Amino acid sequence: MTAADLKAGALIAVDWGTSNFRATLLAADGAVIDRLQAPKGILHVERDGFPAVLTELLSPWLPHLPGVPVLMAGMIGSADGLVEVPYLACPASLDDIADGLVRVTPLGEANPAYIVPGLRGQSVADSPDVMRGEEIQILGALDPDARGEQILCLPGTHAKWVRLNGRTVQSFSTCMTGDAYSALRQHTILRRFAAGGEHDAKAFRRGLERVRRPGGLMHHLFSARTEVLLGDMLPETASAYLSGLLIGDEVRAMVEAIQPQSDVTLIGDPRLTVLYAEALERHGQSSRSIDGDQAVTHGLYQLATRAGLPQSN
Amino acid sequence: MTAADLKAGALIAVDWGTSNFRATLLAADGAVIDRLQAPKGILHVERDGFPAVLTELLSPWLPHLPGVPVLMAGMIGSADGLVEVPYLACPASLDDIADGLVRVTPLGEANPAYIVPGLRGQSVADSPDVMRGEEIQILGALDPDARGEQILCLPGTHAKWVRLNGRTVQSFSTCMTGDAYSALRQHTILRRFAAGGEHDAKAFRRGLERVRRPGGLMHHLFSARTEVLLGDMLPETASAYLSGLLIGDEVRAMVEAIQPQSDVTLIGDPRLTVLYAEALERHGQSSRSIDGDQAVTHGLYQLATRAGLPQSN
Numbered sequence: 001m002t003a004a005d006l007k008a009g010a011l012i013a014v015d016w017g018t019s020n021f022r023a024t025l026l027a028a029d030g031a032v033i034d035r036l037q038a039p040k041g042i043l044h045v046e047r048d049g050f051p052a053v054l055t056e057l058l059s060p061w062l063p064h065l066p067g068v069p070v071l072m073a074g075m076i077g078s079a080d081g082l083v084e085v086p087y088l089a090c091p092a093s094l095d096d097i098a099d100g101l102v103r104v105t106p107l108g109e110a111n112p113a114y115i116v117p118g119l120r121g122q123s124v125a126d127s128p129d130v131m132r133g134e135e136i137q138i139l140g141a142l143d144p145d146a147r148g149e150q151i152l153c154l155p156g157t158h159a160k161w162v163r164l165n166g167r168t169v170q171s172f173s174t175c176m177t178g179d180a181y182s183a184l185r186q187h188t189i190l191r192r193f194a195a196g197g198e199h200d201a202k203a204f205r206r207g208l209e210r211v212r213r214p215g216g217l218m219h220h221l222f223s224a225r226t227e228v229l230l231g232d233m234l235p236e237t238a239s240a241y242l243s244g245l246l247i248g249d250e251v252r253a254m255v256e257a258i259q260p261q262s263d264v265t266l267i268g269d270p271r272l273t274v275l276y277a278e279a280l281e282r283h284g285q286s287s288r289s290i291d292g293d294q295a296v297t298h299g300l301y302q303l304a305t306r307a308g309l310p311q312s313n
Numbered sequence: 314m315t316a317a318d319l320k321a322g323a324l325i326a327v328d329w330g331t332s333n334f335r336a337t338l339l340a341a342d343g344a345v346i347d348r349l350q351a352p353k354g355i356l357h358v359e360r361d362g363f364p365a366v367l368t369e370l371l372s373p374w375l376p377h378l379p380g381v382p383v384l385m386a387g388m389i390g391s392a393d394g395l396v397e398v399p400y401l402a403c404p405a406s407l408d409d410i411a412d413g414l415v416r417v418t419p420l421g422e423a424n425p426a427y428i429v430p431g432l433r434g435q436s437v438a439d440s441p442d443v444m445r446g447e448e449i450q451i452l453g454a455l456d457p458d459a460r461g462e463q464i465l466c467l468p469g470t471h472a473k474w475v476r477l478n479g480r481t482v483q484s485f486s487t488c489m490t491g492d493a494y495s496a497l498r499q500h501t502i503l504r505r506f507a508a509g510g511e512h513d514a515k516a517f518r519r520g521l522e523r524v525r526r527p528g529g530l531m532h533h534l535f536s537a538r539t540e541v542l543l544g545d546m547l548p549e550t551a552s553a554y555l556s557g558l559l560i561g562d563e564v565r566a567m568v569e570a571i572q573p574q575s576d577v578t579l580i581g582d583p584r585l586t587v588l589y590a591e592a593l594e595r596h597g598q599s600s601r602s603i604d605g606d607q608a609v610t611h612g613l614y615q616l617a618t619r620a621g622l623p624q625s626n
Contacts, residue, residue, distance in 0.1 A: 183499075213556055215438040249530065
């Protein structure tokens with residue numbers, strides 16, 4: 001990457017989540033110029049450390065990009081981030097997000113910076129629910145002239161199931177499946193074999209099937225241990241089986257609660273969306289998948305454009 | 314405890330589980346003379362360390378009790394214990410357990426020692442399932458002339474739901490609810506508030522109710538976070554709420570799968586059985602509770618008597 005290439009940058013789009021920091025440098029027309037990423041999620045930054053960490057992480061770019069705006073989404077806008085940005089309440093139009101941007105000054109006067117608000121709504125259980133960052137993926141993935149009802153699922157540490165009407169988020173439900181998967185495979189009796197292991201398609205499918213039987217999730221989880229103990233399952237396939245149990249239970253409950261009337265749109269890491277697509281298929285539910293990283297970049301660019309942010313040097 | 318008191322000991326009954334070691338010294342008539350316990354479960358003992366640890370833990374008693382037999386139940390008979398003792402296959406009569414005792418020699422010739430076999434069977438999901446130690450609690454809790462079908466539940470790290478016919482264990486299902494509870498409250502996003510906190514009856518009940526709504530367990534778990542985040546729940550009550558969600562989901566699934574035709578018999582720590590009794594009541598299911606520690610001692614004594622073990626000095 002030459003200095004001349006970098007100087008074409010018109011927007012720094014940042015996805016700053018709990019575990020990771022990802023930044024994309026975009027040209028005025030939305031073309032991707034460069035990318036940076038670091039395992040520097042907000043949980044790994046001291047309360048007062050955000051300006052210094054941001055300056056450091058963007059140091060390959062900033063000297064070449066005076067005045068270029070930085071647009072940030074994700075947990076950086078939470079109470080544990082740089083500044084707590086109020087949630088927009090659902091039903092909320094994705095087109096209203098631009099109006100909720102909050103100006104911040106972690107980079108002083110050199111580069112203006114903004115944080116995207118998250119969304120707050122009610123879930124299928126009529127529980128309060130929240131998201132920060134996923135709204136940008138939805139924005140980036142959505143057809144500009146979307147109409148009617150659409151169900152989206154964004155798998156991850158805290159998976160989101162979202163009901164959209166046109167470009168309006170009606171409601172959404174979080175499932176902490178990914179978070180629970182890590183905790184259960186590393187910190188319960190299953191840790192002896194499920195802590196390691198590669199993905200295994202057959203064991204995953206076996207988990208999807210098992211969880212459809214009676215007994216409940218807490219019972220099915222224990223079968224990972226007994227099947228290995230009694231020689232019915234190879235220990236190295238137990239983590240894939242566990243993944244099948246958890247994703248299978250999540251998808252079963254959500255399909256039952258939401259009853260999608262058309263394809264579910266999966267947005268996320270392709271390694272995850274392929275698993276959810278299979279689980280959905282077992283429930284007679286078709287789906288289509290969209291890459292999550294591309295959706296974030298595209299969503300931030302759209303939002304910045306709407307807010308009149310990108311500027312050439 | 315005087316040496317003269319100890320000398321009346323006729324049986325050392327040991328419950329050696331994953332996390333804890335508990336020993337009871339019994340007179341020939343079954344009266345309790347003394348108790349010992351230590352946080353020295355089999356996970357805290359090196360593979361070759363069992364004889365030395367047992368000698369050390371029983372050192373207050375052994376010099377006074379040459380020849381007195383030691384009867385051990387629990388995970389000490391697993392592949393990670395002193396010796397792997399084969400499971401009895403269900404349906405198995407509790408009266409057959411005595412025939413499966415395995416003689417071991419961790420104390421050399423000074424004191425004969427025996428390990429109780431566990432049980433192996435099929436669960437409500439037709440999964441293979443196993444228990445080690447709970448069979449002794451069932452034996453100790455059971456009416457000697459029990460007839461007909463009876464459903465028992467033994468809450469704990471790995472709760473067991475057992476279908477008995479007379480004195481025969483027909484089948485049983487393990488739910489790793491307690492194990493998952495520890496992992497989820499300490500190693501997920503819930504850890505910030507759910508890792509501590511006292512029991513709170515109202516929050517527990519709120520969890521029992523919440524889990525009856527649509528959305529599935531992985532969704533309901535996240536509501537512990539959002540309710541606290543949005544000020545709808547005091548952070549210090551989140552662990553009790555989480556407990557209500559998990560126990561509520563377990564009880565719902567098990568009552569649905571087993572459909573008990575009469576009172577469920579709860580055997581365990583009274584602080585836990587009272588929670589399960591409440592969860593069962595919410596599902597219109599009556600129960601009665603029996604203290605688990607007393608059941609273990611009583612069960613080991615019965616078993617020893619049947620095997621002709623207790624002997625006076």
